[in-house]
Amino acid sequence: MSNIRKIAKAAGVSIATVSRYLNGTEHVSDEVKLKIQKVIEEVNYKPNALARAVFTKNSKTIGLMVPNISNPFFNQMSSVIEENANNNGYNILLCNTDDDIEKEKKYLDVLQSHRVAGIVVARSKCKEEYGNIDIPIISFENHISDEIITVSSDNYSGGKIAFEHLYESGCRRILHIKGPKCFEATEERYRGFLDAAKEKNLEIDFIEFETDFQVEMLKENIEKLKRINKYDGIFVFNDIAAATVMKFLKMNNTKIPKDIQIIGFDNSFICELLHPSLTTINQPIQELGKATIEILIKLINNEKIPIKDYLMEVKLINRGTTIL
Ligand code: XLF
Structure with missing residues (x-):
């Protein structure tokens, strides 16, 4: 018996109701939700995220392409983006492009086939590839096109x-x-x-x-x-x-x-x-990561947002390698 069938049977509801609950596509009463959730916890059911994404066209996953994961700035930036995405109910699929055009192209295909809800691409090298993609995209640092928002430090x-x-x-x-x-x-x-x-x-x-x-x-x-x-x-x-x-x-x-x-x-x-x-x-790594995710989620939710450069303020941090 399939997992959904088992859950439906144990909760005493139809398979269609369990599937409506899992996909969040239509209304399910609170009482029924509680019954289904209780059974899910009992059987420790893990929904198939990809199958659900194909069905609902909303995967709750954001693709993050970073150019160099061994650079400490990008590990910090990835953590901040992950945290902000999680706080908004999204997971991150992390891709390290190594500043390599072919890797970036390959990951772009991978992210599309995983039906990600949106993509953050840092320091993109293959602008042409983004023209025909029907997924909200936000760029960090390198400009991709007039239609794609860029976030960067000043x-x-x-x-x-x-x-x-x-x-x-x-x-x-x-x-x-x-x-x-x-x-x-x-x-x-x-x-x-x-x-x-x-x-x-x-x-x-x-x-x-x-x-x-x-x-x-x-x-x-x-x-x-x-x-x-x-x-x-x-x-x-x-x-x-x-x-x-x-x-x-x-x-x-x-x-x-x-x-x-x-x-x-x-x-x-x-x-x-x-x-x-x-x-x-x-x-300002915190602000950069927060703004990037906030803007991307607005795009995912089809909210109107000015297409422009978002520049974040920088400042001097005076330490031991200079005299003043
Ligand atoms: O792309 C630039 C170059 O390196 C990025 O902001 C960084 O400063 C990160 O170390």
Whole structure:
């Protein structure tokens, strides 16, 4: 006998009533609900979420595509998104794209076949693929199209604040280690940093890392880092890359912040674990995660919401790697 049939029999109701109760599609009286729920608990029944999603076209699952799960910022961000989704009755299906177009495309197919109710995609790399998807989507950082809302930190202002802090801390030979060109957020940080330097008539140098954090990051960029000892201030595009640069400086007996001051971006948990602890620009992870889920749920519920960029305020977190 199928599970639903057993539950119906034990609760003394029809199979159709049990199915209405499980799918929440039509009214079921409170008295009947209680009877069915009691039997479900007794037999420890686990409804088939996918089958239910196909039937009701509402899976109560949100697909979350993150670009790099080994970056502490994205583990924190994923937890916040998960918590906010759970608080609103949704589960998360987590996909790690590794900033890889093919993986992102594959996961997009997987999420569609799982009938997810909505998708959060962070730092998307394949904008074209989202054109024909009939599922509410929200993008974090990289813009996908005029129809898809983007949430991000105010990265441009963050870049400006980073420069101003190094400048006020006395740095005049300044280097920016920027992120890959395809990361819109770090391009904005770079733009803000350059504009602030121009306002002070100061030339700055930059080098570029071609990926987000990977375990081999230091080895891969060692050639680029060879001449960084000539600078007195460095702004690195994110905290985990800043940690990598700090390791390199320490291996060369450079004193931080006495010889070189350093500032990161994110305010992820690793800042406090480093020595000295890392001065950085705070991305408001809680607000970002909350806003992302709130907007997505409005879209899922067909509520009207302005299609625009949602920018969150950033601020300096002054710690031990800068002098001021
Ligand atoms: O995409 C950017 C680059 O790295 C993101 O916000 C992060 O700062 C996370 O570490």
